[in-house]
Amino acid sequence: MTMSAMGEPCVLLKLGEIVLKGKNRELFERRLQGNIKGALKKLDLKVDVRQRHGVIALFLPEGTTPERADAVARRVAEVPGLVWVHPAWSVAKDPDTVIKAAVELIRDSDEVKRGARFAVRSRRRDKRFPLRSMELDRAVGGEINDVYGLPVDLKNPELTVSVEVDRDEVFIYTGGIPGQGGLPVGSSGRALVLMSGGIDSPVAAYRMMRRGLRVDFLHFSGIPFSTSESIYKAYALVRELDKFQGRSRLWVVPFGKAQQSLKSSGADRLQMVAQRRLMLKTAEEVAHKVRAAALITGDSLGQVSSQTLANITALDDAVRLPILRPLVGMDKTEIMAEARRIGTLAISELPDEDCCTLLAPRSAETRARIEDLRQIEKRLDVEDLAVRLADSLQTYEIDA
Numbered sequence: 001m002t003m004s005a006m007g008e009p010c011v012l013l014k015l016g017e018i019v020l021k022g023k024n025r026e027l028f029e030r031r032l033q034g035n036i037k038g039a040l041k042k043l044d045l046k047v048d049v050r051q052r053h054g055v056i057a058l059f060l061p062e063g064t065t066p067e068r069a070d071a072v073a074r075r076v077a078e079v080p081g082l083v084w085v086h087p088a089w090s091v092a093k094d095p096d097t098v099i100k101a102a103v104e105l106i107r108d109s110d111e112v113k114r115g116a117r118f119a120v121r122s123r124r125r126d127k128r129f130p131l132r133s134m135e136l137d138r139a140v141g142g143e144i145n146d147v148y149g150l151p152v153d154l155k156n157p158e159l160t161v162s163v164e165v166d167r168d169e170v171f172i173y174t175g176g177i178p179g180q181g182g183l184p185v186g187s188s189g190r191a192l193v194l195m196s197g198g199i200d201s202p203v204a205a206y207r208m209m210r211r212g213l214r215v216d217f218l219h220f221s222g223i224p225f226s227t228s229e230s231i232y233k234a235y236a237l238v239r240e241l242d243k244f245q246g247r248s249r250l251w252v253v254p255f256g257k258a259q260q261s262l263k264s265s266g267a268d269r270l271q272m273v274a275q276r277r278l279m280l281k282t283a284e285e286v287a288h289k290v291r292a293a294a295l296i297t298g299d300s301l302g303q304v305s306s307q308t309l310a311n312i313t314a315l316d317d318a319v320r321l322p323i324l325r326p327l328v329g330m331d332k333t334e335i336m337a338e339a340r341r342i343g344t345l346a347i348s349e350l351p352d353e354d355c356c357t358l359l360a361p362r363s364a365e366t367r368a369r370i371e372d373l374r375q376i377e378k379r380l381d382v383e384d385l386a387v388r389l390a391d392s393l394q395t396y397e398i399d400a
């Protein structure tokens with residue numbers, strides 16, 4: 001399709017919750033623009049990012065193919081903060097041009113070939129345009145109906161032609177990709193995700209990135225008593241999640257010996273909760289180093305024995321930083337569906353040797369008493385151990 005005579009290829013982005021922000025809306029918008037530019041770096045295409053009222057328009061170089069524009073749209077749709085991403089055309093701001101462009105826009109589409117039912121939806125962000133939305137709908141729709149003979153169906157159209165009158169131009173498009181919603185990564189600060197190789201923690205990370213947190217990832221491996229497999233898995237997961245924020249970092253703590261010490265100190269039925277408390281204490285030390293203001297875990301209430309209300313209370317007691325648990329009220333099936341959608345499920349389902357099961361007792365405590373845990377920790381000088389573990393970190397920078 002060549003439409004260069006009538007306009008420029010672009011991608012129109014609809015902002016999510018940012019539009020509800022008051023005074024600092026501009027800050028959010030600027031951060032979102034930065035994140036979008038970062039996401040597009042690898043595509044090697046000169047993209048001109050322009051902020052409009054409630055939308056962002058990405059102008060692409062003249063002659064950009066629709067396939068290339070789609071690739072830009074798909075990439076940008078991964079950036080949190082946007083609700084819709086539409087590959088579009090920007091056309092001159094006068095009714096005749098808009099009508100012609102709309103007719104041309106759909107000329108080669110399957111819907112025209114099979115005589116699909118259609119509707120035009122117009123919107124004006126600039127009220128000075130000579131036609132009102134309804135009049136624009138009728139003018140564009142009438143012409144499409146004349147030229148192609150498509151039937152109009154306003155209730156349940158198979159093809160929707162959208163026309164948006166903006167400050168300097170009019171955008172027209174037919175389809176779009178749903179965005180991630182949420183807020184721009186970084187607008188809520190920074191947090192540290194406790195990242196196992198399982199299904200839940202990557203989803204928890206995604207959920208909190210979408211609420212505006214930039215996250216670092218921390219993985220505990222059973223090394224030296226297990227292989228490096230779980231590290232590869234954590235790395236693969238972080239690589240997959242990196243599309244949502246960019247420049248991700250994975251920190252790995254060899255945890256096997258510490259687990260062994262807990263076992264030797266007679267943790268017994270409390271081994272799992274004691275391990276998790278030590279992980280959290282270590283994570284808190286790491287959080288201070290990377291300036292993270294909260295910890296994130298994939299806990300979901302009642303899913304496994306360590307996630308009873310009593311045990312969660314015992315975990316919260318281990319640290320001062322807030323522990324965010326975005327999956328706490330989600331069912332496993334819901335978590336799995338989301339893991340599939342964000343691309344982490346297949347990686348999580350690969351086999352590995354999780355450090356937690358390494359020294360798991362035959363029956364685990366579901367009602368851990370904080371006093372008992374503190375006793376075990378005192379014998380081990382656990383605070384000092386957490387500091388030493390946090391010092392033994394290995395880093396992996398991800399540049400997906």
Ligand SMILES: Nc1ncnc2c1ncn2[C@@H]1O[C@H](COP(=O)(O)OP(=O)(O)OP(=O)(O)O)[C@@H](O)[C@H]1O
Nearest residue numbers: 194195196198199200201218219220297298299306
């Ligand atoms: N080896 C680990 N490294 C880092 N964090 C861990 C590790 N094991 C557990 N966690 C943290 O504790 C949470 C609960 O882990 P647990 O194994 O009890 O439950 P889970 O439902 O299997 O979680 P996941 O599916 O994320 O492994 C995880 O979501 C994660 O945040």
